[in-house]
Amino acid sequence: METKFDRLKTFVAEKGWTNYRFNQILHAIFKEKRSEFDRMTTLPLSLRKQLQEEFGRTLLSLRPIYRQSSGQADKVLFELPDSNKIETVRLIYRTGWESYCISSQCGCGFGCKFCATGKIGMKRNLSADEITDQILYFYLQNHPIDSISFMGMGEALANPQIFVALKTLTDPRLFNLSPRRITVSTIGLVPQIQRLSQEFPQVNLTFSLHSPFDEQRSDLMPINRKYPLREVLEVLDAHIQKHRRKVYIAYIVLPGVNDSPVHAEKLISLLRGRGPWDYLYHVNLIRYNPAIGATKAYNRPHKRELASFYQRLREAGLNVTVRQSFGVDIEAACGQLYGQYYIRGEPGEVE
CATH class of the missing domain: 1.10.150.530 (DNA polymerase; domain 1)
Structure with missing residues (x-):
């Protein structure tokens, strides 16, 4: 296209x-x-x-209609030409670094239990222009584009237009972004991971794991029935071996669900001993953030339990980080996008 x-x-x-x-x-x-x-x-x-x-009058294919800001997060609800809505989040770090969490689909059809966006269901894929216009909107307002994460609404690799968008974002004549400043997050679509590895090997890859046990992961994330952990990890192994690029493992901590010592030991056994290059796996622990529209069964983890889980992984030699949580109070954190709008109805105009 x-x-x-x-x-x-x-x-x-x-x-x-x-x-x-x-x-x-x-x-x-x-x-x-x-x-x-x-x-x-x-x-x-x-x-x-x-x-x-x-x-038309402007190059932008989307229109900002609602905005919420709090400290280090700035969330914008955009209206598309067909009146569908998507959300984009600008994250501002204390060092001045500005990162953008962008959407690739309107809604999501994969039904992960803990995700508010998934409760909406799949409306449609975004075009490449609608993807890159989320960045162009902020760029035109003189915001620096330091890094981009495809971690907003939707499963990025389920939309073929992401590959067109990546080409636009890295084109020296256009956005001229280094692929190493772009991260694509996936729930584990094996053929598309292979394509990304081949066409954009320098783009950072994050695999949303969330449980090291296939049965539980299939319950939390139905995609695991089609692409079980073993298959996904094998293709990630191949990516690491060929390109010597770090792969991030996203792990949303759900208290009483996936944060037990048994879960920690299983996660360690999954990632350690895969080969002399297994040090290139890096676990990002993410605090679960309850959101409007998401399942009420999950709570935000307490600091002590999160620290204990982190320490077990670290002592076993895994590279592990607890990801900073920005925008929880405006529902701009992981898994929360569009939930507030979808439940509460039509927002007001952006000022």
Whole structure:
């Protein structure tokens, strides 16, 4: 599928304009940070009018309609051209680093029990433009794009358009992002992991594991029945061996469900001894964040229990980190996106 930038280039060529004009458009977008054609004043007025007639007033395909901010998190609800809604989160670290958690689908059809987004069900895949426009929106407001995580709404690798979006984000003429500053999270779609490893080997890969036991994982995450842990870990092994790239293991801690010493020992046995390169597996422990629309059976872990689970993994030699939780109070944390809107109804306009 063509992106808006492909269509712009084709339009310029069809009009008989030189490639210099296309470069001027890109300069206006990515250097002058202008998305409205009538503000691209380096272009002749007649050209601006033709571009506006063909592509509309603005390049952005989504519209911000609601915004919540709290300290280190900034969550925006976007409306798409078909009136569907998605959410994007900007995370601001104390060092000044700005990271973006973006969506790849409207809703999600995989039904993970602990995820508010999954309760919505699958509405549709986002286009490549709708994916990258989440970043373009913030970029045009002069926010630095230090890193991007495909950890918002949806399962990124279930949407083929993610590969087009990754090409756009890393294109030197466009966003010019290093693939090493992009992370793709997956629940374990084996063929798509293999494709990502082949086409974008430098993109960071996160596998959402959440239970080291197949039976329990299948209950929490039905995808495990199609792609069990053994199959997923084998393809991750191959990725590590070929590219020598770290793979992150996301593990949402659900008190009384997956945080026992038995779970810790099983997780250790899964990741240790896989080969001389197994040190490239890195476990990220994530505090569960109760959300509107999510199952009420799970609670946020207490510090003592979380610390105990962490310590067991660390003492066994695993690389492990407790991920910082941003935006819990505005439901911008893992698994919470869109739940508030979906339950409570129509929001107000962005100011």
